[in-house]
Amino acid sequence: MNDTNPRRLTIARAMAEAVQQEMQQDPKVFVMGEDIGALGGVFGNTRGLLEEFGGERIRDTPISETAFIGAGVGAAQDGMRPIVELMFVDFFGVCFDAIYNNMAKNNYFSGGNVKVPMVIMTSTGGGYSDGGQHSQCLYGIFAHLPGMKVVAPSNAYDAKGLMTAAIRDDSPVIFMYHKGLQGMGWLGTEAGATVDTPKASYEIEIGKAKVVREGTDVTIVGLAMGVHNGLRAADQLAARGISAEVIDLRSLVPLDRDTVINSVRKTGRLIVVDEDYQSYGVSGEIITSVVEHDYSILRAAPKRVAYPDVPIPFARPMEQFCLPNAEKIVAAYDAM
Amino acid sequence: MAVPDETKLWMYKTMFLSRRFEETIEKIYLEGKTPAFNMANGPIPGEMHLSNGQEPVAVGVCAHLNAEDVVTATHRPHHQAIAKGVDLKRMTAEIFGKATGLSGGRGGHMHLFDPAVNFACSGIIAQGMGPACGAALSRKMQNKPGVAVSFIGEGAVNQGAFHESLNLAAVWNLPVIFVVEDNAWGISVSKKDSTAVARNDVRAAAYDMPGYYIENNDPIAIYDIAGEAIARARAGGGPSLIEIETFRLAGHFMGDAEAYRPAGEKESLGSRDPIPAFRALLQSEGVTSTQLDELEASAESEVAEAISFAQDSDYAPVEDALTHVFA
Numbered sequence: 001m002n003d004t005n006p007r008r009l010t011i012a013r014a015m016a017e018a019v020q021q022e023m024q025q026d027p028k029v030f031v032m033g034e035d036i037g038a039l040g041g042v043f044g045n046t047r048g049l050l051e052e053f054g055g056e057r058i059r060d061t062p063i064s065e066t067a068f069i070g071a072g073v074g075a076a077q078d079g080m081r082p083i084v085e086l087m088f089v090d091f092f093g094v095c096f097d098a099i100y101n102n103m104a105k106n107n108y109f110s111g112g113n114v115k116v117p118m119v120i121m122t123s124t125g126g127g128y129s130d131g132g133q134h135s136q137c138l139y140g141i142f143a144h145l146p147g148m149k150v151v152a153p154s155n156a157y158d159a160k161g162l163m164t165a166a167i168r169d170d171s172p173v174i175f176m177y178h179k180g181l182q183g184m185g186w187l188g189t190e191a192g193a194t195v196d197t198p199k200a201s202y203e204i205e206i207g208k209a210k211v212v213r214e215g216t217d218v219t220i221v222g223l224a225m226g227v228h229n230g231l232r233a234a235d236q237l238a239a240r241g242i243s244a245e246v247i248d249l250r251s252l253v254p255l256d257r258d259t260v261i262n263s264v265r266k267t268g269r270l271i272v273v274d275e276d277y278q279s280y281g282v283s284g285e286i287i288t289s290v291v292e293h294d295y296s297i298l299r300a301a302p303k304r305v306a307y308p309d310v311p312i313p314f315a316r317p318m319e320q321f322c323l324p325n326a327e328k329i330v331a332a333y334d335a336m
Numbered sequence: 337m338a339v340p341d342e343t344k345l346w347m348y349k350t351m352f353l354s355r356r357f358e359e360t361i362e363k364i365y366l367e368g369k370t371p372a373f374n375m376a377n378g379p380i381p382g383e384m385h386l387s388n389g390q391e392p393v394a395v396g397v398c399a400h401l402n403a404e405d406v407v408t409a410t411h412r413p414h415h416q417a418i419a420k421g422v423d424l425k426r427m428t429a430e431i432f433g434k435a436t437g438l439s440g441g442r443g444g445h446m447h448l449f450d451p452a453v454n455f456a457c458s459g460i461i462a463q464g465m466g467p468a469c470g471a472a473l474s475r476k477m478q479n480k481p482g483v484a485v486s487f488i489g490e491g492a493v494n495q496g497a498f499h500e501s502l503n504l505a506a507v508w509n510l511p512v513i514f515v516v517e518d519n520a521w522g523i524s525v526s527k528k529d530s531t532a533v534a535r536n537d538v539r540a541a542a543y544d545m546p547g548y549y550i551e552n553n554d555p556i557a558i559y560d561i562a563g564e565a566i567a568r569a570r571a572g573g574g575p576s577l578i579e580i581e582t583f584r585l586a587g588h589f590m591g592d593a594e595a596y597r598p599a600g601e602k603e604s605l606g607s608r609d610p611i612p613a614f615r616a617l618l619q620s621e622g623v624t625s626t627q628l629d630e631l632e633a634s635a636e637s638e639v640a641e642a643i644s645f646a647q648d649s650d651y652a653p654v655e656d657a658l659t660h661v662f663a
Contacts, residue, residue: 030477056477062507066599067500070466071473074484077456078406078474098466099495102458111439112660114456144659170663 006045009197010183012044015121015155018163019046019083021201023053025148026081029167032059033085033121042087043123043182065095068147069120070216073102076118086122089176090133092141099223103172104147105255118173119166124152125178125225128187128325132312135319139223139274140281142174149206150252152176154227156183156197158250161204178224178275190228207254211263215245218269218333219287221260223249226273228326229305233329242333252282257289261297264290268299271332273324278306303332337557338557344630347555348502348618350398351391351611353635354415358386359423360643361414363429373591380432380645382444386413387415389553389585391612395486395560396580400566406471408464409457411446412517414586416487417457418535421451424638428646435652436645442660454482454516462492465501465514472510472569483511490579491522491537492655499612505575513565516579523588524596540577553582553610557619585609 023029030053031046031122039062044080044119050058057243062067066087072084092099099120117203126135143150149171153159159177166173183195212227213234220230227248234244245263250254264270270290283304290298305324313319339347363381368378375382387394390412398419401407405657406548407415417427423438430437433600438450446459454471458464467484475574492498493516505512516536533539539565546568548561558580565576585605587594594602 002402028478062500062503064500066497067466067504070463070501070643071470071504074406074408074467074472075474075477076470078471078475080470080477082470094496097460097463099461102467106449106456107663108660109439109443109447110451110456110660111442112436112663113451114449115663117663149662165491232526293528295657301613325422 007199009156009160010044010189010194011153011156011159011177012047012182012184014160014197015045015163015177016049016312018160018167020049020052021202022164022167023049027080028079029083030057030059031083031085032061032072034061034087036060036065036085041085043179044184045121045177046085049241065091066098069095070098070102072118073098073116076116077106077114081117083119083167085247086120088134089122089124090136091136092138096121100145100148104145106173110197115170116172117170119174119175120172122179123179123182124176125180126312126319127180129314129316129319131138131314136166136320137176137276137307139190139252139276140169142176143282146218146270148174148253149173150176151206151250152178152224152249152252154181154224155193155195155246158204158248160197161202162206162250163330164201165203168263169201173206176224180225190225192228194229204250207251207256209250209256209259211245211259212248213244213246215243215267217243217267218271218327219245219247219263219267220271220273221249221300222251223282225275229324229326229329230273232326236326236330237333255289256283259292260286261290261293265297268297269333269336270298271329272302272304273308273329274304274306275324276307278304279309281306286332291312291322300336303336305329305332337560337563339556344618345623346557346642347399348570348614348628349631349635350395351555351614353634353638354391354394354418355388355588355611356635357386357412357418357639357642360639362386362590364643369376375591377646380475384445384590385412385588386586386590387412387584389605389609390517390582391415391583392553392558393487393515393580396555397515398560398619399487403453404482406454406468406482407456407486407487408468408484409455410489411455411459412489413446415450417455417573418449420455421453422448423452424448424517424642425645427470428642429625429649432646432649433651434646434649436649440652440656442657462488462495462497464488465497468512469501469504469510472505472512473508474523475511476519483566483585484511485513485515487515487517489522490516490518490520490527490536491530492516493539494531502539502545504544506543509572509574511572512575513562513569513570514575514577518579519584520562521584521588521596524649536579537577546576548576548578550580552576553608555610555614583608601632
């Protein structure tokens with residue numbers, strides 16, 4: 001297949017391809033984590049890599065996140081460029097010291113003399129009844145703490161470009177991929193995440209949001225699965241003659257506030273969609289960014305469609321009740 | 337193994353320098369903190385963890401290390417930093433929070449980073465162990481020389497990071513040496529009240545690696561055992577665990593009333609001070625007082641120079657606090 005033909009890839013395959021291409025051109029790049037070798041990653045994002053690169057660079061670890069994420073920090077500080085998988089973001093509870101006290105702070109503590117060029121890729125999101133320790137997003141936790149860049153793609157094209165940029169970045173990057181967008185049949189997959197993805201390597205700049213649908217009446221801001229819910233809501237609103245603009249944040253750190261502010265300046269209305277818990281999180285940060293810049297550009301009180309502040313329930317009807325969806329976004333618009 | 341004469345002299349001078357450095361830091365630390373002890377006051381604010389008494393561990397191990405070898409140390413790092421060859425002037429300036437410090441004042445005494453000699457320390461118990469494994473892995477994968485040494489206290493052995501790191505080092509056969517400084521106290525809790533085994537060398541068996549326990553804070557014994565473990569790691573023989581009986585002459589941090597120590601313990605430590613004992617040993621082996629006095633004088637002047645450098649340096653502009661969050 002040549003580079004000009006459209007290639008529809010899943011996010012899982014796009015991530016694996018970005019990693020593969022970086023490993024081919026930089027011997028310092030390697031991957032470690034649980035089940036990333038022979039299994040190819042529980043969510044498919046390292047599939048095929050063991051066969052090409054072998055077990056030294058595609059390194060299965062013990063179930064021992066404190067040790068292997070700490071080891072990622074030490075290897076990165078020693079000149080390697082590790083990509084470390086934290087299988088579910090929910091597992092951060094057993095290893096957060098290595099992440100936020102070491103990985104995120106050592107560049108600062110060293111006055112910039114010790115760099116930590118490391119990527120943690122970690123799965124997020126629910127909707128498939130995996131219970132409250134395998135379904136969270138926790139975007140706000142990682143974005144809140146200084147020293148880590150944070151990205152969360154909504155489609156394969158962005159996933160590949162952001163992964164390439166993350167691996168090449170000299171700062172630590174948390175790459176949060178949503179399980180429901182991953183293209184694994186057994187998880188049920190959002191079709192809109194599987195898109196044309198060039199074979200040739202490319203970067204998407206970390207810290208740049210994208211207007212994925214232009215509109216004039218309301219701005220819907222989301223990330224990962226929230227973008228797809230926003231697009232569905234925009235379709236429903238369009239059927240009623242309402243023009244919604246949809247913004248895919250793509251990165252949480254750095255946060256592209258300008259793109260959001262410019263959109264709201266045009267539409268005067270803002271809805272933020274976030275599958276992470278509502279309070280103290282992404283939705284509050286986005287709204288604050290607009291309000292403290294210029295509250296007069298708002299023509300109505302902003303709204304948020306986020307996960308309620310409860311642990312994630314197992315029962316399918318309860319979980320679906322809690323999750324953001326297009327209907328909730330439309331209802332938020334109607335309440336403005 | 338016999339310790340080369342030159343190495344013994346380096347060990348003595350380095351222990352002496354570390355001790356004199358901390359005695360000077362101690363004096364300056366107390367400026368502005370009397371009559372009322374307020375940690376925020378004085379030219380060196382914040383917590384201050386002195387390592388006096390534990391110098392044999394640092395010199396016995398670091399005598400075998402080169403600049404390329406990696407050390408991760410703890411919240412009590414001065415002796416190891418000095419023995420590893422960290423730039424003393426810039427380290428001192430960092431302890432004072434000055435612009436000329438290793439990190440321009442962003443780190444302080446618990447966060448000293450000197451990449452020129454691959455030294456780093458951190459403030460949370462057992463935190464450096466995973467990174468030491470990673471540095472060792474990096475050398476192995478790149479086929480580059482160098483081992484990693486992770487210093488921890490005996491209070492760290494009940495952290496998950498301790499056990500996880502030993503397992504990872506063993507299962508990947510990494511060139512890393514874990515050195516436990518057993519000063520008997522985790523702040524105020526004694527080893528026997530916190531740890532199910534009397535000696536942590538036995539825990540090495542759980543990870544199929546050699547374990548050693550060294551008694552009496554003995555620099556020569558430490559040198560011997562560390563040399564064996566480091567040579568094995570360099571030769572591809574994998575990790576080791578070494579626990580060393582040592583003691584801190586001071587409290588956990590400055591300002592610690594040390595009421596938890598049994599009566600008489602503190603008083604008895606002076607007679608076990610390893611530095612006069614090592615001086616006596618060297619003299620008994622024929623090193624003259626004049627030679628030793630010269631080493632001491634040289635150490636004194638290095639300390640004085642570093643302290644002056646730090647005192648004479650400026651603080652960075654406060655806005656510098658907002659830089660170096662990202663690479």
